[in-house]
Structure formats: C-alpha cells, structure tokens
Amino acid sequence: MHPLCKMPGCTDRATATFAQVPLCELHHDEIWVETRHYYTKHQQGADRDTRPQYRKIDSLIHWSRKRMGRLK
Ligand SMILES: [Zn+2]
Known part of the structure; x- marks a missing residue:
C-alpha cells in the first residue's frame, strides 16, 4: 500500500506523515x-x-484542536 498525499490537489505518493496525515515529501x-x-x-x-x-x-x-491548546 502506498497512500497518496492528502494535500488537496496533490497526487504524489506520501512518503511521510504530519499529525498522522500522509503527505508527500514536498508538502x-x-x-x-x-x-x-x-x-x-x-x-x-x-x-x-x-x-x-x-x-x-x-x-x-482530529486532535489538532487539543494539541494547539497544549502548545500554548
Ligand atoms: Zn503533496
């Protein structure tokens, strides 16, 4: 399985994740x-x-709001 980058409009393969969201290297x-x-x-x-x-x-x-609160 090779997930695709979740950035809207991007069709590259995800090679990393940000906050568990698959993203290509560029994004x-x-x-x-x-x-x-x-x-x-x-x-x-x-x-x-x-x-x-x-x-x-x-x-x-889904937990971004919580995390933002913790970082304050
Ligand atoms: Zn991308």
Whole structure:
C-alpha cells in the first residue's frame, strides 16, 4: 500500500506523515516550515490564520484542536 498525499490537489505518493496525515515529501517539508514559522510568529502575537497549508488538512487531524491548546 502506498497512500497518496492528502494535500488537496496533490497526487504524489506520501512518503511521510504530519499529525498522522500522509503527505508527500514536498508538502511535508512545506507544512513543517510553515509550522515553525507560525509558532515563531504566534509568540509575537500574529493572527492564527497564517497557516494555509495546515488548514487544508486541518479537518483530517482530529486532535489538532487539543494539541494547539497544549502548545500554548
Ligand atoms: Zn503533496
């Protein structure tokens, strides 16, 4: 079994996961860069809607809300 990347519109094979969501290497890299960037910005008081890639798969991450709360 080779799951496909769950990023909408992407048809690449998943080679990694983010929050248990299968992603291709490109999107996995993108979402980690975005996540690191987000938490840096977040600590500076930036708006929470600054993670466009993450939000595309947000609905697939059932525990994301809980995790966000823990990281505060
Ligand atoms: Zn992808």
